Amino acid sequence: MKKVYQFQGVRYYTEVGYNCVLIFNADTHQFVYQLYGSTLDEEGTFHHFVSKYLR
Secondary structure (H helix, E strand, O other): OOOEEEEOOEEEEEEEEOOEEEEEEOOOOOEEEEEEOOOOOHHHHHHHHHHHHHO
16 A cells, blocks of 8 residues: 655655656656655655645
């Protein structure tokens, strides 16, 4: 089961790719954001995405 994050009424989930973390819209499954870096975890990536693009 994927962990679902919610921000401003939109739900997102993350997946780990090769040396990156991907973020998708949980309702449409549309790709939203990709962050490279082997030291990042899924929750940290989501918080980075929110602080950089959604605030």
